[in-house]
Amino acid sequence: MSLLQDQISHFLAPSRPAQNPWFGKGVADETMVWRRRIAYIDLTTKKIVAKPIPKQVRQLYLGGRGIDMYLLYNHVKPKVDPLSPENMLFVGTGLLCGVPALGSGRCDIAAKSPLTGCVGDSNIGGFFGPELRLAGFDHLVISGKTEKPAYLWISDGSIEIRDASHLWGKDTFETQEMIRDDNKDEEVKCLAIGVAGENLVRFANVRSGMKNSAGRTGMGCVMGSKNLKAIAVRGTMDIEFSHPDELLDYCKEMNDMIMNTRWARAQSKWGTLIIYSNTNTTGLIRTRNFQLNRFEEGEDLEPENMDRYTIGMSGCYGCAVHCRHRYVLRESPHAPIFAEGPEYTSLGAFGTMVDCKKMETILVANHLVNKYGLDTLETGGLIAWAMELYEKGIIDEKDTAGLKLEWGNEEAIFELIRQIAHREGFGNLLAEGFKTAIAKIGKGSDYYAIQVKGLSNLHSDERPTPSFALGIATSTRGADHLRSRPAIDLYGLPEKLLEEIYGAPVSSDYTSYEGKSRMVWWQELLYAVTDAIGVCKFQTVFCAVHAPNWEEFKTLIQLATGMGFTKAQLMEVGERIYTIERMFNLREGFSRKDDALPERYFKEPTTIGFPVVRGKTIDRDRFEKMLDEYYALHGWDENGFPKKETLERLGLDKEPSHMVREEE
Amino acid sequence: MAHGEELMSICVRVVLLANFREIVGKREIIEEIDSNSTLGHVLDKLAKKYGRDFQKIVDQKTGVISSEFLVSVNGRIARDTGIKLKNDDVLMLTIPAGGG
Amino acid sequence: MQKILFIDPEKCSGCRICESVCSLHHEKICNPGRARIHVVKWETAGLYVPMVCQQCETPLCETVCPMHAIKRDAKTGAMLIDYDLCVGCKLCVMFCPFGGVNIDSKTGKVAKCDLCGGEPLCVKFCDPQALQYLNATTINLRKRRAAAEKFSDLMKKLLAIA
16 A cells, blocks of 8 residues: 555544543654644534544645645545535645744635636635644544534634524624624634625635635635534644744744835735736736726726725734735715725726726725625626626626616625625626526627636736736636736846746746746746645745745745755645646546636737737637646646656555546 | 937836835826936936935846836836837836736 | 833734744744733724733732742843742732733743843834834834824925925
């Protein structure tokens, strides 16, 4: 039996019920870092079992998204209905959770996505992850379904399933407050769904705090399908590290490293809204769904206009950058609102894509989606699409039950958000997501949908930027900018530096195709590891070229856990995570034809913006060539199936549920 | 239309974002410059006028645009200060920011 | 003169790095519950207040301690617990009006801020500068300047100065 099979059978074998593993005198031995547990919770049988996480699995997948994907692939059988009890929800803290640097409290939530049918996965910041680790658990595997609404109560070493009937119907803010009140502890941290998750809106998200969200791919819908209203945790135990003193010094170095970048300084003041200043001025922003590539009248959305609403900037656990606005809206018809956000994504969702020119519209809509527990991006993307269909006469007021989906109609947008969350009226159709909505509407509506594999794209216009375009086509969770977005492509860095970073020539021109497949591949590996160790992408090469990446990750892992990795080994972990995600998707029936872009990318040229971005489409032949190069870099064949030698090299060839190609 | 040695002045638009906008207090300014000016000339002029971060745009050691900042001319990222400018060119001065 | 660990709650981002580094430095583990500083949050109001021992001029902890185990450190001015004398009666915890003394959940002993011997780590790591380590004169002047800046904006408007 291979080492891997050994570990899997260890995982699957029944074990003692959850007990508090920490009482007693903890001796500082070399296993201290490994005492953290994975808990299997079956909501149908109410059986809860906790086991240690084998060190070998850590070495292969690290933690967070890495282990979550490994578990997803091995536990969720092919063709499972994502809304059935057979789907499983995986919650995983990053390997470095608790380290006071780089925003290392991030947590990964995964399942088979009810929106796309492929890998469902979303990352959440805030404070839930560290609290889960303080309670002694690093990973949760939740299967089955309760008959009545329930929430998980996790405290030092123990897990209970509690009644949540009194929480059902409550928004994400009230839910968290009520759980804290019920347990008489203000320090309880929660993952909660709002009414959107309860109503099985396919892109319902999971929320924590005032705005932290595991936004994409409908993880809140999966929770709702299990009648799981929330996961609440309160942990008071220690998080141990293998080299605490050196780690402390290195954390200072890391925080200084990131705060010395102009990017982090700007972000700590203006949040992610600062990105908009650059991208909209240049002409890289979807406007009116996809009709234009710059929001000409969008100056009110620039971050300086947020100042009049902002009362402070908040940070997630372990983050020196503090990029979240806390804002107050006092004078609108929807006031008073106290909320956190908005992010760059929301600027697009409720601003540029739907032709709303005022910051206030976004501030209200941001609050609504957070309250109801909806993915801001998906919501905005679908509404923008619906507005274009309305403009083109493909749908009309009969279809929208009277809603006037005219560009810029903010009241219609607020009402549609409410309808989507409650599955009412036209919102009920949009609540199904692109795949079903396209099928139901027909009439060529799919031409206007800016989505890949059923997931909406960001408000980014990738026609001028081949690297970004390749990234959204190949992302394992659908059109997604976080799997690989090589933002440094926009910085015109010297080619010598790019070659150093990426290991081979990459053009410094963001409109070029040269070397961009390599860029995307490299970034995918880095972000897979970023999500597996649980640090914030904004403190990596995602944003600033001299920000932490492989070398720093290596050192942090060594000082926190004692595990030694070379850069090559870490990259291999990234490959393993990404390939196993690919294997999951292939098993579900996805293939090269799904690594595609909407037709409009090839057919409609950009029309405005700076001269260098005008008149751009993605060249179909060059796109296919990039895809070929990209597959080759991953060690996959020309159809995107991992080659035998790749599977062997990554240790994925002997998985018990290893995917087999039908032709073989 | 003059030829030869006669210098005409041209106007370029300078879009100021992030810290540059903070310093100047405006989002956009028009700079009048000689017709054979380079990017370096404009940056020099702005550095003298506004000081502070404007003085750090060009790396004194290497003579190219510092990687701390992002300067584009008509959308194309500029490293070399010797780029010749034309009438109605649009410069963008900002910091590198492109995440998501 | 000795420096003071001064808190400016308006600047606090709620990141809790101070709690992590405090426990990592003193206890060699990360556990906010065992840190000597704690950020109290009212999340739905966006209010974050770091709470730590104020190293009072007339410390109540020193007054109530039956073992005279809490004494002023000559170098930093911090009130330090002498663990050879401390019996863990917890009267200091009871009487401190700031919650400045912890009962350590693991060891049962009491613990408090010792200013890390003169180089407080929480201050070192606090990027928003909600925690500062300054002498009294500097604190006074900074607070006044910050307030005056708000006035100056108003005055500029009133006097129509550009």
